Every structure is written in structure tokens, then in C-alpha cells.
Amino acid sequence: MSKQSPIIAPSILAADFARLGEDTAAALAAGADWVHFDVMDNHYVPNLTMGPMALSALRKYGIAAPIDVHLMVKPVDRIVPDFAKAGATLVSFHPEASEHVDRTIGLIKDSGCQAGLVFNPATSLDCLDYVLDKLDLVLIMSVNPGFGGQKFIPMALEKLRRVRRMIDERGLPVRLEVDGGVTAENIGAIAAAGADTFVAGSAIFHAKDYRAEIAAMRAAIG
Ligand SMILES: O=C(CO)[C@H](O)[C@H](O)COP(=O)(O)O
Numbered sequence: 001m002s003k004q005s006p007i008i009a010p011s012i013l014a015a016d017f018a019r020l021g022e023d024t025a026a027a028l029a030a031g032a033d034w035v036h037f038d039v040m041d042n043h044y045v046p047n048l049t050m051g052p053m054a055l056s057a058l059r060k061y062g063i064a065a066p067i068d069v070h071l072m073v074k075p076v077d078r079i080v081p082d083f084a085k086a087g088a089t090l091v092s093f094h095p096e097a098s099e100h101v102d103r104t105i106g107l108i109k110d111s112g113c114q115a116g117l118v119f120n121p122a123t124s125l126d127c128l129d130y131v132l133d134k135l136d137l138v139l140i141m142s143v144n145p146g147f148g149g150q151k152f153i154p155m156a157l158e159k160l161r162r163v164r165r166m167i168d169e170r171g172l173p174v175r176l177e178v179d180g181g182v183t184a185e186n187i188g189a190i191a192a193a194g195a196d197t198f199v200a201g202s203a204i205f206h207a208k209d210y211r212a213e214i215a216a217m218r219a220a221i222g
């Protein structure tokens with residue numbers, strides 16, 4: 001199993017919160033594949049964003065694309081079924097935010113969602129040895145979580161290469177996602193390091209022309 005077809009997932013953290021439905025729909029109409037939905041709890045990370053009600057509102061508005069929920073909340077288990085009911089497609093969490101990583105993965109799957117595990121820049125990949133075959137996605141953070149608009153941390157590239165090797169050696173259909181500071185300028189190097197799923201917030205939503213920005217990203221991925 002090698003790299004899967006590229007997915008571009010705009011982080012709506014950088015969208016206009018006063019017109020979230022329209023802005024999300026505009027990014028999808030401009031060629032994005034997924035919606036990346038950042039959930040911050042002012043506890044696991046020092047910021048506060050959106051919950052299941054906002055996700056449900058996007059579904060009601062008519063957003064039908066896969067919604068990739070990035071949970072930066074601790075503890076994580078209690079809120080997982082709420083996001084599943086609200087219409088999440090994939091739910092990712094940080095191992096530090098769960099007392100029992102394997103149990104949380106099971107909970108996400110039993111709720112009817114795909115499961116992802118997220119690694120901060122300084123978090124070890126050790127637990128992946130034990131759970132990689134149960135995951136649908138591994139997310140490598142290329143910034144410290146909590147805020148959009150930060151600069152890409154280059155050491156994420158080596159981590160991506162390591163996870164790409166693990167996925168390929170085991171022949172697993174696991175997506176490898178990157179999140180934080182992704183731009184049309186650095187996305188080529190990120191793809192070459194093994195990522196196939198790209199979150200980009202500021203680069204897309206702060207661009208004048210979403211379509212041109214997404215097209216430039218796709219061209220650079222190759
Ligand atoms: O999880 C996140 C931050 O914790 C965001 O998804 C990430 O920062 C994307 O925003 P940008 O592309 O602006 O860096």
C-alpha cells in the first residue's frame with residue numbers, strides 16, 4: 001500500500017466565523033476535498049473554538065463533504081459520541097488527552113466514525129506501534145496546537161517520513177495527514193516526506209482566490 005490520492009482539507013478555524021456555512025461551502029466549491037474542524041477546549045490547549053452544535057449546523061446548512069474533526073480536548077471520551085451524532089466523518093484525538101488510547105479508538109469506531117491519532121511536534125510516536133492497524137489516519141502536527149497562522153516546524157518532515165515507512169511496511173490503508181503552517185510553498189516538500197492529506201487554514205482562507213490557492217497546492221503536490 002503506498003500513498004493514497006491527495007486530500008486538501010481547509011481548516012475552518014481560519015474562516016469567517018460570522019459566515020461559517022458560506023465560507024466552508026466556498027472552499028469546497030473552490031476544489032477542497034474535506035473540511036478540517038478544529039475543536040479547542042481552553043484546557044488541553046489555550047484557546048476555545050467550536051463544538052458539536054456548530055458541526056451539526058454546518059450539516060444542516062448543506063455541507064455534505066467529509067468533516068475531519070481534530071479534537072484538542074481533554075478528557076476526550078465523553079464528547080466523542082456527540083460529534084458522531086452531529087455528523088463527523090473522522091474524529092482524531094491526541095494520545096495525551098486520553099487515559100486509554102486503544103479504548104478511545106474503539107469508542108470512535110463504535111460511534112460510526114473513522115479514527116485518527118494526532119502527534120504534537122514533541123510527542124513520541126511510540127504508541128503507534130500498538131494501534132496503527134486500528135487507525136484510519138495519523139495526523140502529524142507541524143505547529144504546537146492551539147492557534148492557526150503559525151509557522152511550519154521543519155522537524156515534522158522527519159516524523160512524516162518515519163510514519164510513512166511504518167504505514168508502507170505494514171501495507172495499511174492509513175492516511176497520513178499534516179496540520180499547521182502548510183502553504184503552496186512548502187506543500188511539495190511535505191508531500192515528498194510522505195503526507196497524502198493536507199490541512200491548510202490561513203493559506204486558503206486568507207488568500208484572495210481560494211480556487212487559485214488550492215490549485216497551486218495541488219500542482220505543488222505533483
Ligand atoms: O489544529 C490546528 C491548530 O492547532 C489548525 O488545524 C492549524 O493550525 C491550521 O491552521 P494554519 O494552516 O493556519 O496553520
Ligand SMILES: [Fe+2]
Nearest residue numbers: 011038070179
Ligand atoms: Fe487542526
